[in-house]
Amino acid sequence: MDFPLFLESFGNIFQLDVMLMIFVGCLGGTILGALPGLTATMGVALLIPFTFGMPLANSIGMLLGIYCGGMYGGSISAILIRTPGTPSAAATVLDGYPMGQKGEANRALTMGLWASVSGGIIGTLVMIFLSPQISKMALKFSTAEFFCLAIFGLSIIVSISGNSIAKGLMSAFFGLLLCTIGSDPISGFPRFIFGRMELYEGPPFIPTLIGLFAISEVLSGVEKIVKSHKIESKVTRVTPTLKDYIFCLPTIIKSGLIGCFIGAIPGAGGDIACFVAYSEAKRSSKHPEKFGTGIIEGIAAPEAANNGCAGGAMIPLLSLGVPGDSVTSIILGAFIMQGLQPGPLMYLEHLGDVYNVFSAMFVAQFVVLIIGMLGMRFFAKIISVDKNILLPCIMILSLVGSYSMRNNIFDVGLAVAFGVVGYLFQKYHFPLSPILLALILGPMAESNLRRTLVISDGNPFVIFTRPICVVLLILALGSIFAAFFNQRKINRRLQENEEAGAADA
Amino acid sequence: MKTKGVLANIVCGVLGLALSAYVWISTYSFPVDKISVVGSDYFPRLLAFGLAASSLTMLVTTIVSKREEIFETLNPKDPGIQRAIICLLSTILYVALLKPVGFIPVSILYLFGIMVLLKKRNWIVMAVLSAVLPIGVYLAFLELLGISLPVGILSFILY
Numbered sequence: 332m333d334f335p336l337f338l339e340s341f342g343n344i345f346q347l348d349v350m351l352m353i354f355v356g357c358l359g360g361t362i363l364g365a366l367p368g369l370t371a372t373m374g375v376a377l378l379i380p381f382t383f384g385m386p387l388a389n390s391i392g393m394l395l396g397i398y399c400g401g402m403y404g405g406s407i408s409a410i411l412i413r414t415p416g417t418p419s420a421a422a423t424v425l426d427g428y429p430m431g432q433k434g435e436a437n438r439a440l441t442m443g444l445w446a447s448v449s450g451g452i453i454g455t456l457v458m459i460f461l462s463p464q465i466s467k468m469a470l471k472f473s474t475a476e477f478f479c480l481a482i483f484g485l486s487i488i489v490s491i492s493g494n495s496i497a498k499g500l501m502s503a504f505f506g507l508l509l510c511t512i513g514s515d516p517i518s519g520f521p522r523f524i525f526g527r528m529e530l531y532e533g534p535p536f537i538p539t540l541i542g543l544f545a546i547s548e549v550l551s552g553v554e555k556i557v558k559s560h561k562i563e564s565k566v567t568r569v570t571p572t573l574k575d576y577i578f579c580l581p582t583i584i585k586s587g588l589i590g591c592f593i594g595a596i597p598g599a600g601g602d603i604a605c606f607v608a609y610s611e612a613k614r615s616s617k618h619p620e621k622f623g624t625g626i627i628e629g630i631a632a633p634e635a636a637n638n639g640c641a642g643g644a645m646i647p648l649l650s651l652g653v654p655g656d657s658v659t660s661i662i663l664g665a666f667i668m669q670g671l672q673p674g675p676l677m678y679l680e681h682l683g684d685v686y687n688v689f690s691a692m693f694v695a696q697f698v699v700l701i702i703g704m705l706g707m708r709f710f711a712k713i714i715s716v717d718k719n720i721l722l723p724c725i726m727i728l729s730l731v732g733s734y735s736m737r738n739n740i741f742d743v744g745l746a747v748a749f750g751v752v753g754y755l756f757q758k759y760h761f762p763l764s765p766i767l768l769a770l771i772l773g774p775m776a777e778s779n780l781r782r783t784l785v786i787s788d789g790n791p792f793v794i795f796t797r798p799i800c801v802v803l804l805i806l807a808l809g810s811i812f813a814a815f816f817n818q819r820k821i822n823r824r825l826q827e828n829e830e831a832g833a834a835d836a
Numbered sequence: 837m838k839t840k841g842v843l844a845n846i847v848c849g850v851l852g853l854a855l856s857a858y859v860w861i862s863t864y865s866f867p868v869d870k871i872s873v874v875g876s877d878y879f880p881r882l883l884a885f886g887l888a889a890s891s892l893t894m895l896v897t898t899i900v901s902k903r904e905e906i907f908e909t910l911n912p913k914d915p916g917i918q919r920a921i922i923c924l925l926s927t928i929l930y931v932a933l934l935k936p937v938g939f940i941p942v943s944i945l946y947l948f949g950i951m952v953l954l955k956k957r958n959w960i961v962m963a964v965l966s967a968v969l970p971i972g973v974y975l976a977f978l979e980l981l982g983i984s985l986p987v988g989i990l991s992f993i994l995y
Binding site: 497501504517522606720722724751759760780784804 | 841842844845848852856858860862867869873875876878879880883884886887888891893894896897907908910917918919920923924927928930931934935939943946947950951953954955956960961965969970977981983984985
């Protein structure tokens with residue numbers, strides 16, 4: 332590590348024009364991340380042409396700003412309107428929204444912001460000091476390891492299934508079956524498309540997400556509007572209380588590291604990291620039964636993980652030239668346009684530029700913090716808006732968000748259809764989060780399983796000969812059993828509380 | 837209105853079994869892959885089996901369990917359900933008219949209509965919001981993101 336050069340890179344970043352670009356990126360990323368249907372990936376893709384004529388530090392500053400802002404921004408809509416603005420905020424909904432409904436939106440938003448920034452700093456520090464070592468580990472991942480990683484991710488379904496694991500599994504299998512719609516990833520044969528070419532690539536993820544979470548929630552809100560009370564949420568602070576932050580700090584550190592590690596694996600992004608961190612936080616909590624009802628750790632864990640993932644995703648990009656997720660794949664394009672070829676030689680030939688990237692990422696975390704604190708009063712006000720105004724506005728934004736991905740009315744119709752599905756699922760106590768997790772991990776599971784079987788000539792036991800696979804499968808089994816026993820403990824505790832309540836009455 | 841959930845869970849379990857049966861049977865129409873060891877039917881069949889197993893598990897636990905789940909009913913006579921149905925039908929109509937009529941006019945009507953459905957009666961706020969939000973969203977998408985929303989009957993103004 333060349334410390335003088337590293338410190339010099341901060342001097343390059345702390346220029347007015349570069350800081351302005353970082354600020355614009357962070358602000359744009361936060362807004363894009365907060366709006367369902369618009370993602371950080373879209374923001375980076377839209378702004379790349381503007382970076383053509385810019386110096387490297389300026390362009391990278393803006394793009395990384397969008398990335399970091401987008402990762403945080405998703406938590407705002409997750410907490411306020413039960414729709415993750417980005418897939419990486421999907422787990423934040425589980426406790427963020429209930430907290431908002433209890434009038435604790437300010438507390439949830441402040442923890443979401445500070446956990447995001449803390450996780451981002453952890454991910455950036457790991458990226459700075461450990462990227463060569465972690466990239467060696469990431470290189471060992473082949474199809475079998477990716478399949479086992481998907482299985483490990485899917486095992487988390489058990490821990491987010493709520494009271495009924497059977498219903499959680501049914502939701503998950505339903506989600507996995509949705510992933511089989513479209514062309515077969517190996518042979519290209521179109522499955523279950525019912526003659527609609529719009530389904531050739533499978534059900535589009537964002538409209539499905541919007542339908543399941545936002546539209547179903549609007550329908551539910553419309554049904555219950557008379558019974559709902561106005562939620563008052565005053566913004567009294569822009570920082571979490573010291574007690575909350577210290578209480579969540581071990582969770583934040585652990586989740587940031589989980590996110591960074593998962594981000595370092597090419598193809599595994601914030602969407603997986605947030606659920607893994609959430610599940611781990613629930614498993615290690617003294618009160619796992621409170622997860623899902625609106626507790627502060629349930630926000631700290633996924634938010635720290637998804638921002639930690641941003642730093643992790645840069646590791647394979649810089650050290651191997653392999654993007655960690657969809658955003659870094661676009662950033663790879665930006666590097667190439669600037670005449671840089673990410674990879675092992677980049678550390679030898681362009682070390683100064685590498686350090687500029689590290690510094691920009693580090694500074695972007697603090698800019699996101701400032702933007703988040705400045706915007707907090709505005710964000711928290713949204714929840715106090717009259718529901719008979721808020722609900723139709725959310726519906727319009729949801730439908731527009733669904734349309735904007737492919738400029739296709741079919742996607743809007745699909746979102747409405749999934750809205751009905753989500754509404755009915757909730758009526759009959761089928762959790763929606765396993766569907767989301769299955770949609771994220773299903774394609775990864777199928778394509779890697781089939782490739783593994785093709786390579787091994789149909790022998791599935793080859794998985795057990797690979798050490799990383801064995802570790803991941805043991806973790807998956809451990810996660811399932813731990814969640815199962817935890818749930819039994821929770822159910823027993825709930826029953827005891829009910830009986831105690833009945834006896835008091 | 838709430839109801840006990842034994843019948844509801846049984847229906848859901850049967851639907852799960854029916855879906856898994858449909859998927860399984862459908863996979864027989866997939867072409868056999870003569871080169872690859874595992875074909876297009878492999879994963880859907882695996883999942884159909886998993887869905888059937890979890891549906892059966894739910895059916896068994898529902899029948900055996902002493903604790904009954906309480907659900908809210910989907911009674912069409914319930915005013916809340918009626919509102920939700922009207923909102924859904926309005927949304928379907930919105931989607932159908934989005935391209936031919938255009939985003940701005942349809943959204944103005946939709947927003948106003950839903951606020952009336954939800955018993956909002958501050959007509960000035962409703963009118964202003966119904967106009968400002970769709971126009972604002974249209975301009976934001978067009979100017980900032982370069983995404984053109986359907987113009988429909990306003991093509992003579994917006995093009």
